[in-house]
Amino acid sequence: MFDDANYFKAEVHYTQASPNALDIKKALQKRLDRCKTSKNCHQPLVLADNNLLQTKSTKLQPPLKTYKPSTTAELKKLVNNQHINLDDIDTSLITDMSYLFENSKRTNFKGIESWDVSNVTNMGGMFHNAAHFNEALNSLDVSNVYDMHWMFKGARSFNQPLDKWDVSKVKDMGGMFQEATSFNQPLNTWNLTNLKSYKSMFYKATSFNQDLSKWNLKSALLLFEEPLC
Numbered sequence: 001m002f003d004d005a006n007y008f009k010a011e012v013h014y015t016q017a018s019p020n021a022l023d024i025k026k027a028l029q030k031r032l033d034r035c036k037t038s039k040n041c042h043q044p045l046v047l048a049d050n051n052l053l054q055t056k057s058t059k060l061q062p063p064l065k066t067y068k069p070s071t072t073a074e075l076k077k078l079v080n081n082q083h084i085n086l087d088d089i090d091t092s093l094i095t096d097m098s099y100l101f102e103n104s105k106r107t108n109f110k111g112i113e114s115w116d117v118s119n120v121t122n123m124g125g126m127f128h129n130a131a132h133f134n135e136a137l138n139s140l141d142v143s144n145v146y147d148m149h150w151m152f153k154g155a156r157s158f159n160q161p162l163d164k165w166d167v168s169k170v171k172d173m174g175g176m177f178q179e180a181t182s183f184n185q186p187l188n189t190w191n192l193t194n195l196k197s198y199k200s201m202f203y204k205a206t207s208f209n210q211d212l213s214k215w216n217l218k219s220a221l222l223l224f225e226e227p228l229c
Helices: 021-037 072-079 220-224
Strands: 045-047 053-055
Touching: none
Parallel strands: none
Antiparallel strands: 045 053
16 A cells, blocks of 8 residues: 555554444354254354353253252251251152151241152151141142141141142041141142041141032041041
């Protein structure tokens, strides 16, 4: 441009042209499109709002739990410690949760709704006399549980929906809501095909007033009958 301009002494200022944001986005989109068809592109990419290509997460990983007990005794020791959040406990190895919170003084049960109880078969007396318990449980997978006797007996604060539970394998619900004086939730959708024992199921459950007409039981009177002992 200034070849052989021996006497040119004026100062020359230049500025670097800023690329058009739309052009950048188009260029990145082309790169993204090429990557989608490339055999060497192993990570899925997306064009972010800041015009940068970033990997797209294909699956959200659940946070790691702090504790993973393998026995009921280990689990009970953890839940008896009120400084430990229930959400930090991985219960996937536990098969027996009977009397787990019996007479519990715990006031914070938050996180129990996310427990993996898919391998649990016994929940008898699980919340027996747990005076402060009133946490949501409807999301729990109880499809393998066969024993729920005394499960909420004396849990005077408990009044949460349980209508989504699969209780088709449960054989014993004797005294399940006995003296659970606040409980009054619909249970008419429960499949009680395998239920054998249900005596005193709602004995002294003074608030309970739900329709159970769809239940196929030999004697509905046993549900509210006084226990023998």
